[in-house]
Amino acid sequence: MLLRWAPNLLLGAFALADTKLYELGISKGVSKEGKQVISLNGKNDTVGPIIRVNSGDTLNLLVNNDICNANDYEQYGELYCDTSIHFHGVVLNNNGADLGVLHDGVPGVSQYSIPSGMSYWYNFTIPENLCGTYWYHSHSSVQYGDGLRGIFLVDCDYRQKYIERVIAKLEADGTDGTLLENLPPQGAKVPVQEVVMAVTDWYSKSSVEILSQVMSPYGGPDPSVEGSMMNGDTGSVKFEVAEGVEYVALRVINTGMSGTNVLHVEGHRLCVIETDGVLTKPYMIDTLSIAVGQRFTVLVKLNKEAPARVVHGCGKMMGYVTKTHWLLRPGQVAGDDYVGRVVHLPGLDKNEMYKQFVPLEGELLPEPSQQLSLDYEFDGDEAREPFGTTMYTVNGDTMQEFMPDGVLIEGARGVREPIPLHGGGVVEIAINSIDHMTHPWHMHGHTFQVVSVGRKRDGPLYFDNPESPAMKRYLADVAEWQDKVPMTRDTINIPGRSYAVIRLRADNPGFWLLHCHVEWHMAKGLGVVFAEGDALVSAVSKPFARQSDAAGASTALPEPSSTADAAATPTVSAVRAISTAADAPASSAAPATSQQQPSPEAAMPAASASKGKVLAIYLLIMCTLNVAIWLFFFR
């Protein structure tokens, strides 16, 4: 099928800073393959509407959680039913009353979970210097794999002008080079079309069902990837390119649960200009490798005559799931599927190209005033208490041990004190993979400079051991940076039995996660929580019951913790829902594919009686607690 792609020409003017209202309705749905999913605004293709704002805009996003009813709480529990939204890569400033950290969307760290039947506002201002390609997703359990995710785009004049200048350079010099330097001051006004490509892995079972296997006593952390998706479509996607368009700007986002993805546009070269919201000096490559959580913008000069065949590989344990997509001008038709092997694609480099993708601006951060090493490994020998399953550890602790039942930012503490980062200073963190697998690590609240990345089997890096292979590579890399800037981003793949060293300025006080973005590994505790500087404590807003629902709310659902919150919030109908079906990156009307078509029964996990009991007790305690709090404060 052809996508109905409203040509989105980049050469537009931008409005002044504005307040943008969005609304996300979250509910339980069933995909066209019969798999249980989480729908956003009623759509079941596991990728939500695009949220699009300008730098400097204020976003008012209303989230209405309707995933579960009381029976669902019994069956699936709060891990499935309660939610939150994280804006991946959107680094918000902490200024006075409007603390960015409060909108980071991590339950137990910066906010309370939003129970089903309740709502929550994410209201924040996009910093003027933040512009590029981001995404949003649930930070609760493994929900985003079931569909609680979408693309978040921030526009600005500066980025558009830069794209025009890079195109002027490509027009003048052709696409054969590598690093393009000395861009002309004036851009080229040629028609450019933006194409969003959200690539992910795919499973025949719902995430909540897979999770129960992963979290069983000796459950492995890597359920097998069974397929892949492009913009929520498990088939071959045909992108319609408007008449007269000469360049496409591909905005590529790996919104997957696991697995690095690979993209190649046959017969075309890719000009990389963005790594995770950071504009880069234009760098020409042939094949793009995208770790989970990463984003890139690449410019592609389209051939005039032939349609462009896009080869898409999604990494799995052994090899790749291979798909073919098309960029088609009016009248062009798709040809045959690619039958070659992804590993043979020209220029495929699965290592981070941290020396090639150089930021357009900025300089190497000064020598760090704090250095720390984090060793992570899969503690595969025994089920760890109190989790009842084998877990990952980082320096001996699992991430779950940092997260309290309350909210860290309000002063509650987990079993572990968060790791302190010296506020205001430059911090260098060595992340050491004791494990043999590649893991994508993501930092909240910051972008970081990638100072050094080991090759597979370089071993861990400890700053006090100058003789190790890792430390030798690191010292050589640091020497090289004296007149260059390292790749800057928020997510990075770390090779197995190796390390990465990231450098950042700890100028954003708050509680921030650094974690592996494979969601199965998150569930098994692969991450840490930092306490940066004097993490200011401010009023954390609470989820609230919608007025229309409040009267008839089921007593089995957790009650709002403050009735005052509910009274202060407007009704849902007062909000303009501007995220429409037309915003979605791809239509769901895909042709049937040769993918495994799971039966609808297979998609429903069996209820666990003991878990149900635990939950019933949990809900009872929560209700009692809420009544107690209510009596304490309002009597």
Ligand SMILES: *[C@@H]1O[C@H](CO)[C@@H](O)[C@H](O)[C@H]1NC(C)=O
């Ligand atoms: C999504 O799934 C739900 C539950 O099966 C269904 O009611 C709804 O109509 C579906 N939405 C679309 C757009 O197909």
Ligand SMILES: *[C@@H]1O[C@H](CO)[C@@H](O)[C@H](O)[C@H]1NC(C)=O
């Ligand atoms: C968020 O913005 C909405 C719409 O402007 C407003 O009604 C609401 O009170 C705000 N909520 C918070 C917690 O700031």
